[in-house]
Amino acid sequence: xxxxxxxxxxxxxxxxxxxxxxxxxxxxxxxxxxxxxxxxxxxxxxxxxxxxxxxxxxxxxxxxxxxxxxxxxxxxxxxxxxxxxxxxxxxxxxxxxxxxxxxxxxxxxxxxxxxxxxxxxxxxxxxxxxxxxxxxxxxxxxxxxxxxxxxxxxxxxxxxxxxxxxxxxxxxxxxxxxxxxxxxxxxxxxxxxxxxxxxxxxxxxxxxxxxxxxxxxxxxxxxxxxxxxxxxxxxxxxxxxxxxxxxxxxxxxxxxxxxxxxxxxxxxxxxxxxxxxxxxxxxxxxxxxxxxxxxxxxxxxxxxxxxxxx
Numbered sequence: 212x213x214x215x216x217x218x219x220x221x222x223x224x225x226x227x228x229x230x231x232x233x234x235x236x237x238x239x240x241x242x243x244x245x246x247x248x249x250x251x252x253x254x255x256x257x258x259x260x261x262x263x264x265x266x267x268x269x270x271x272x273x274x275x276x277x278x279x280x281x282x283x284x285x286x287x288x289x290x291x292x293x294x295x296x297x298x299x300x301x302x303x304x305x306x307x308x309x310x311x312x313x314x315x316x317x318x319x320x321x322x323x324x325x326x327x328x329x330x331x332x333x334x335x336x337x338x339x340x341x342x343x344x345x346x347x348x349x350x351x352x353x354x355x356x357x358x359x360x361x362x363x364x365x366x367x368x369x370x371x372x373x374x375x376x377x378x379x380x381x382x383x384x385x386x387x388x389x390x391x392x393x394x395x396x397x398x399x400x401x402x403x404x405x406x407x408x409x410x411x412x413x414x415x416x417x418x419x420x421x422x423x424x425x426x427x428x429x430x431x432x433x434x435x436x437x438x439x440x441x442x443x444x445x446x447x448x449x450x451x452x453x454x455x456x457x458x459x460x461x462x463x464x465x466x467x468x469x470x471x472x473x474x475x476x477x478x479x480x481x482x483x484x485x486x487x488x489x490x491x492x493x494x495x496x497x498x499x500x501x502x503x504x505x506x507x508x509x510x511x512x513x514x515x516x517x518x519x520x521x
Contacts, residue, residue, distance in 0.1 A: 212291040212391055215310070216259075217241040222380045223296035224258040226317055229384035230294065231266060235391065238288040239269045243299050276306050285309060292394065294387055295349065307349055312394055314349040316356070317383040319376075320412065321363065322347060323404045326354035327412035331379060332372050335437035337410075338429075341365050342375070344383040346390045348401060353411075357401035360390045371439040415442070422446045424472035424520065428460045428488030443496075447521040448514075456494035456502045463489045472520045480505045483520060 213236045216227050231237065240263035245254040256264065263270050273281045282305050293314035295302065307314050320330035322345045327333075334342040343363040350356040362382045366375065390397050420438045422431055422445065435444040435458040443454040461482060468484055469475070475482040480491040496502040497512070 212236070212312075212394070213238055213289065214391075215239050215241065215285065215288060215290040215293045216263075216295075217293060217298040217300075217302075218259045218296040219243045219257045219299055220297050221258045222319070222376060222383070223298070223317075224262050225380040225384045226294065226296045226387050227259055227262055229388050230391075233388045233391070237263075237266075237268050238290055239271055239285070241271050241273070241298065244272045244274055273300075276300055277303050282306060282309075292391070293349075294391075296383065296387075302349060304351060307351070312398065315359070315387065315390065316347050316349045316354070317387050318345045318347055318354055319343075319379045319383065321345065321361065322354060322358055323406070323409040325410055325412040328414040330412040331376050332415055332437040333410070333412040334366065335370060335372060335375065336433050338433055339366055342379070344379055344386055346383075346386050346397075347404075348398065355404060357403050359397040359401045360386050362386050369436070371436045373440045417442050417445075420444050422455065424483065425486040428485040428490040431485055431490050432458055432460050451498055453498075454496040454502065455492055456496060458490050458492050461489045461491050470519065474514055474516050474518050474520065476516055477505075477509060477514065481509070481514060 214230070216230065216237055218224070218227065219242045227240070240259060242257055242260045245256065247254060260270055271281070276282065285306065286309050290310045292310045292312040294317070295314055296317040302314060318330065319342070320334060321341070321343045325333050331342070341363055343361060345358045346360040347354065347358045348356040362385070364378055364382060420434065420442050422434060435455050438444045439456060443456070445452045445454055471484055471486050473484045475484055475489060480493050482489050482491050493505055494502055495505055495508040
């Protein structure tokens with residue numbers, strides 16, 4: 212098919228690669244404008260743009276799709292369908308109406324659960340047992356369109372935001388290729404979303420990544436995993452934000468629990484009392500340093516049992 216692809220990060224690049232390998236004609240690739248990144252704050256290509264340029268594909272990076280000029284440029288491409296994955300810009304009605312078969316979105320959740328910007332991390336934070344990818348037809352509402360195809364994945368006990376992202380990206384790439392192979396039939400058989408069970412996956416904030424020791428150890432474990440690798444869970448100590456790269460819950464003793472945030476033991480990890488249960492910190496990173504196993508981290512950090520972490 213002749214298509215326009217819209218996406219920016221790695222999740223979308225996996226899908227674009229699969230579409231190219233399947234032999235589809237990509238008339239143009241849309242990405243968000245380049246933004247400064249890294250310590251040098253230099254402008255760099257995102258994963259989708261880099262892949263598109265490597266294949267000699269036209270790349271467009273409009274700041275908005277509401278401009279009449281860009282809409283006319285896109286209409287002149289005469290695409291059969293748009294494929295959208297983690298693009299980051301809203302598609303106005305004028306764009307949604309352009310392709311012959313409409314615009315399809317690769318969404319990383321089992322709709323209507325976790326509509327919105329951060330479905331992967333929200334599923335982990337909520338302790339969901341499974342998640343997946345839906346290929347849906349886009350409409351004016353936020354992730355409200357009918358679902359053409361769905362794939363499910365079990366969420367493992369040690370799943371992180373990074374590992375789940377990669378598994379869902381691979382699944383999304385597979386599903387969108389299969390959907391396009393049967394597109395007219397898939398559109399005719401698409402299921403409307405129910406209004407029950409709708410949850411919104413709000414954009415992540417760094418404040419959510421701060422570990423609140425008053426919460427239960429099981430929840431804090433999910434916070435650490437959901438925010439790995441970015442932005443990284445954090446704790447506050449000695450006017451520093453310490454990143455936590457890995458943790459696990461451990462059985463609590465039967466003795467009366469001290470105040471939340473109290474360091475209980477240094478046993479190759481750092482056992483910390485929480486509002487309910489004990490969390491063992493396994494990997495930590497000081498500002499400007501490297502992520503280290505807890506044993507190495509403690510060689511230069513004077514933590515001792517009985518001290519309190521803020």
